[in-house]
Amino acid sequence: MNKCTAVLRFDPPDRVVALFASVHRLESRHLLCELGEDHGDDHAAMLWDEGGRPGSAVWARWAGKNLRLASLGWCSALTPDEEACGLFGGHPSAHAWDVTDPTLEALRQELAKGLSDLFPEYGEGHES
Template sequence: MNQCTGLLFLPPPDHVARLATPDRPMEAGYVLCELGEGHGGVHAGALWDDDANDGAVWACWDGDRRCLAGLPWCPATTGGGDACGLFAGHPAGHSWEVVDPTQEAVLAHLEREHPHPWRRQDGAG
């Protein structure tokens, strides 16, 4: 499934912006929704890991409402032991099922332009 195209412009909160220094300014930025398309409801994008609480701080938004939320990681793993990179209880598919079409297009282009010397051109091996 493709990644949601939800986008949030997120200026730093005033209490965080006051911590800025000339060499480390706090700047506004965009947050992309990391959930699968068609998820419905609130969009969400991870901002930073919160290792102390085994989760991350997420920007969550829907229409004009937005908030920051500390959410635990999803406990699901693949058969190979890779963990889901989304929050517990997330809607739609797990992170390994969500594909960013733009990133996939860039990776396909790079593989065509710069094939790995150890990978056969027919895709085998």
């Protein structure tokens, strides 16, 4: 499944910057949704994680221009190789390992053309 392409300009108000000053430096930037493309209207991007403790990851959640910050625990799902999901618990759509960023995938395929030893997964028989 492809990654959602939603983008939101994050311009934290001065009062929010002051509130989080002792924890994290908030700056203006663009947020890219990290969820799979079929998740609905509520987008999400992780801003930071304070060491993996329950509820320690701060996520930006938005629908349209309405943005909120939320401390959310991690998704407890694991692959058979015990790879963690990387999204928040109860997230909509697919787990992180089933979500492909089409831009990064295109870059990997392009790099593999000249660096095939570094990208064996793109050898003969790989479909683009």
